[in-house]
Amino acid sequence: MTLYAALGAIEQGLVYGIMVIGVYLTFRILDFPDLTVDGSLPLGAAISAVAITAGYNPYLSLVFAAMGGFLAGVVTAVLNTKFKILHLLASILTMIALYSINIRIMSGPNIALLSADTVFDAVIALGVPPHYSGVLVFGMLAAATVVLIVWFLGTELGQAMLATGDNPQMVTSLGVNTHAIIILGVGLSNGLVAISGALVAQNQGAADVGMGIGTIVAGLASVIIGETVFGSSSIARAFVAALLGSILYRLAIALALGLEIGGFTFNPSDLNLVTAILVISALIAPNLKNRLIQR
Numbered sequence: 001m002t003l004y005a006a007l008g009a010i011e012q013g014l015v016y017g018i019m020v021i022g023v024y025l026t027f028r029i030l031d032f033p034d035l036t037v038d039g040s041l042p043l044g045a046a047i048s049a050v051a052i053t054a055g056y057n058p059y060l061s062l063v064f065a066a067m068g069g070f071l072a073g074v075v076t077a078v079l080n081t082k083f084k085i086l087h088l089l090a091s092i093l094t095m096i097a098l099y100s101i102n103i104r105i106m107s108g109p110n111i112a113l114l115s116a117d118t119v120f121d122a123v124i125a126l127g128v129p130p131h132y133s134g135v136l137v138f139g140m141l142a143a144a145t146v147v148l149i150v151w152f153l154g155t156e157l158g159q160a161m162l163a164t165g166d167n168p169q170m171v172t173s174l175g176v177n178t179h180a181i182i183i184l185g186v187g188l189s190n191g192l193v194a195i196s197g198a199l200v201a202q203n204q205g206a207a208d209v210g211m212g213i214g215t216i217v218a219g220l221a222s223v224i225i226g227e228t229v230f231g232s233s234s235i236a237r238a239f240v241a242a243l244l245g246s247i248l249y250r251l252a253i254a255l256a257l258g259l260e261i262g263g264f265t266f267n268p269s270d271l272n273l274v275t276a277i278l279v280i281s282a283l284i285a286p287n288l289k290n291r292l293i294q295r
Contacts, residue, residue, distance in 0.1 A: 009254040013247030014138035022192035023219030035091040039098030041212040044194025045201035069194025073187035081179040118202040222246040
């Protein structure tokens with residue numbers, strides 16, 4: 001793997017790491033399987049791209065994207081908590097609706113940002129080489145996201161969210177409104193996913209309605225890899241592991257796509273196959289490790 005390819009993989013791991021943190025929040029903290037992320041990631045990209053082309057500051061466009069993603073998550077959570085629709089079905093319905101909404105926002109299936117301002121311009125203006133600006137910006141934003149989420153979960157409201165995911169019946173008996181907690185948590189999760197989508201769009205120079213396909217698979221793969229390799233003995237360690245798992249996942253993808261075995265090479269079209277192999281390996285590894293220890 002070349003240095004350029006490694007930097008690109010780390011860059012992708014960091015920017016999608018913000019999405020992975022959002023996925024961890026719903027799947028592990030709230031125990032809420034949420035497929036909305038496949039729609040909220042391109043939603044954030046669409047909102048950010050439209051805002052930037054309209055003349056808004058690229059950092060301000062991240063706030064707009066987060067608000068849009070938060071609303072998408074709220075819709076899913078309300079369908080589940082207030083209308084008793086199964087969480088998986090509620091998230092699928094929201095995801096399907098977002099496909100059309102994203103096209104409406106962009107007035108088409110995609111929108112270009114080739115000559116527009118991005119979050120990298122301010123860093124490049126300070127003298128940072130362009131090929132390092134992505135790693136620096138995404139690294140700072142991902143680290144800040146982890147710190148803020150860990151701090152939030154240490155507050156009274158965050159502790160209520162943790163307890164809601166662990167034992168909702170007990171929390172309800174203590175007078176906590178679990179429906180409000182779930183709505184807040186799922187909204188916050190999709191807000192983070194939308195920010196990730198907005199950053200991806202600015203990095204790629206375009207937003208596309210199909211860029212969210214497979215987001216949830218990549219997010220879960222990163223979470224599983226991070227937990228397997230780095231563990232999750234505490235909240236802080238769990239979120240750091242999720243972020244590092246995202247980087248490892250992207251590095252593994254880059255290595256696999258450049259690997260040649262007996263004349264056979266993986267193509268970009270094999271990405272889903274490689275992802276499935278990585279997830280299966282990460283799931284099997286702990287069991288194999290325990291069996292070896294027992295022997």
